[in-house]
Amino acid sequence: MSDLLSALxxxxxEGLTEFLPISSTGHLLISQHWLGARSDFFNIVIQAGAILAVTLAFRERLWTLANGLDQRENRDYVMKLGVAFLVTALVGLPVRLAGWQLPETVTPIAWAVLIGGVWMLVAERLASRLPDSETVTWKVAIAVGLAQVIAxxxxxxxxxxxxxxLAMLLGLTRRAAAAExxxxxxxxxxxxxxxxxFMELARDGALGSENxxxxxxxxxxxxxxxxxxxKWLLDYIKRRPFTGFALYRIALGIGLLLFLPAGN
Structure with a gap:
């Protein structure tokens, strides 16, 4: 396979998995065992592409929030977005500075994929018993920030x-509202x-060898x-639960554990 096709x-x-609840990092790390390992810079750039995609998908919502800060509801929502981001930054940055690295073997990723699938089935069942709500509380905002670090x-x-x-279990039970x-x-x-x-790689002079x-x-x-x-996912979860994604994760995790040698 050519390097260009592999990159494509x-x-x-990355675009398929970044926002589906199936783990983009896990899929990329696993796929690079067959498609060839890529540099950290390459992985950063394609993640930036996914970020741009979701920004474009939510451009109207972002515009409404930015131009409606005089309304209490919008201010409250933006403040909670800010709190969730700050929690992620304040907890996640020390982890990064401590030298944490992604695993180089598939086994821990396979276990995380499998356990995450089981967690989704249990969590959605528990959340379905709670009152229907699309209100983002401060507790939900903090929990979302912590969940991003854990992931x-x-x-x-x-x-x-x-x-x-985690947001659904804490009361934001509307799937579409939680996902948004x-x-x-x-x-x-x-x-x-x-x-x-990117700044770390630039500081280390690791940007000059890219294709x-x-x-x-x-x-x-x-x-x-x-x-x-x-766009597809937001429409899908208005009508259907996350069960299919959970079952896919369980099947993928089991398959990786069974068919890949330990430590591969």
Whole structure:
């Protein structure tokens, strides 16, 4: 397989998985065992493509919030987005500075994918017993911030799955409302994380050896695919539960544990 085709497939995979509750980091780390390992810069760029995609998908909502700060409801929502982001930054930055690294083997990712699938089934069942609500509380905002850190430390967990289901268990039971809040928090979170990682690579002189054609193709693929997936998912979860995604995770986790040698 050519390097350009590999880059295209990785960009599509990032766009497909960044916002679905199935773990984009886990899928990328696993796929690179077959499609070839890529640099940290490459992974940062395609994640930035996914960030741009969700920003475009929510452009009307973002515009409404930005131009409606004179309304208490909008101010309250923006403040809660800010709190969730600050919690992620204040807890996550020390973890990053401590030298935490992504795992180089598939086994821990497979376990996180599998356990996360079971967690989704249990959490959605428990949330269905709670009163129907689309109100974002301060407790939900703090929990979403913490969930993003947990997902970052344990690749395969899925940032969106961890945050959405924790929000639902804490009372934000409308799936679409929980997903919207988590995706909006993800915009500044992922922009900040990508920007910080980019500055680290620039400081270390690790940007000069990239194939910019491959990076550009992967970035464009992540933008287009991510935009389509976000729009589709928001419509899907208005009518259906997350059960299909949970079952997929369980099947994938079991398959990886059974068919990949330990430590591969």
């Amino acid at each position: 497939l990785l960009g599509i995979l 970052g430390v344990f690749p395969g967990t899925s940032r969106s799955a961890a945050a959405i289901f 809040f988590v995706f909006l928090v993800g915009i500044p979170t992922m922009f900040a994380a990508s920007g910080y990682a 910019w054609g491959e990076v550009g193709v992967a970035f464009a693929a992540a933008v287009v695919t991510g935009f389509i997936v976000v």
